[in-house]
Amino acid sequence: MKKFLILISLLFPAAGFAVHELENRDLVNGQRHYEQQCASCHGVNLEGQPDWQLPGPDGVLPAPPHDVTGHTWHHDNQMLFDYTKYGGLAYFATLGLTDIKSGMEGFGHALTDDEIWDILAYIRSTWPSRVKQIQDSRNPPH
Numbered sequence: 001m002k003k004f005l006i007l008i009s010l011l012f013p014a015a016g017f018a019v020h021e022l023e024n025r026d027l028v029n030g031q032r033h034y035e036q037q038c039a040s041c042h043g044v045n046l047e048g049q050p051d052w053q054l055p056g057p058d059g060v061l062p063a064p065p066h067d068v069t070g071h072t073w074h075h076d077n078q079m080l081f082d083y084t085k086y087g088g089l090a091y092f093a094t095l096g097l098t099d100i101k102s103g104m105e106g107f108g109h110a111l112t113d114d115e116i117w118d119i120l121a122y123i124r125s126t127w128p129s130r131v132k133q134i135q136d137s138r139n140p141p142h
């Protein structure tokens with residue numbers, strides 16, 4: 001686990017990514033992988049689960065929508081990537097938050113980095129252009 005966290009922290013200092021990770025991606029491939037890996041929780045139409053803002057009795061949140069009604073577009077590309085690859089617990093651990101519950105495991109074992117970027121690009125492709133621009137502006141220049 002320790003090794004894993006060191007690996008994550010090494011990945012964090014936004015090292016040399018291409019200009020826009022979510023541009024010129026394979027959206028068809030992204031949609032296919034989204035349907036196989038994400039839709040069971042986040043919804044076939046990216047609508048999320050009902051009452052997604054209210055934790056269940058076990059303290060775990062339902063899956064939020066990835067469409068424009070959710071908060072996916074509030075986050076920068078790297079956060080979305082890390083959350084998807086390493087899962088909620090590992091992501092929050094990098095922020096020093098360990099007393100937290102997550103309903104989402106990492107997909108690093110099931111998806112390649114390119115497949116994750118394709119999925120995120122597919123999600124982005126469903127947002128109106130105004131929202132795309134806002135989300136773009138959350139990415140540090142690199």
Ligand code: HEC
Pocket residue numbers: 034037038039040041042060061062063064065066070071072073075080083084088089101102103104105107119120
């Ligand atoms: C087993 C159900 C489940 C599956 C499958 C799942 N997620 Fe999640 N996801 C969640 C839950 C629940 C949350 C809410 C936060 C938490 O509990 O970690 C979440 C949160 C997120 C977030 C952070 C919140 C946001 O909107 O930015 C991202 C990004 C995300 N998921 C992406 C994905 C992607 C991409 C896939 C497919 C590769 C996926 N998830 C598959 C349950 C799931």
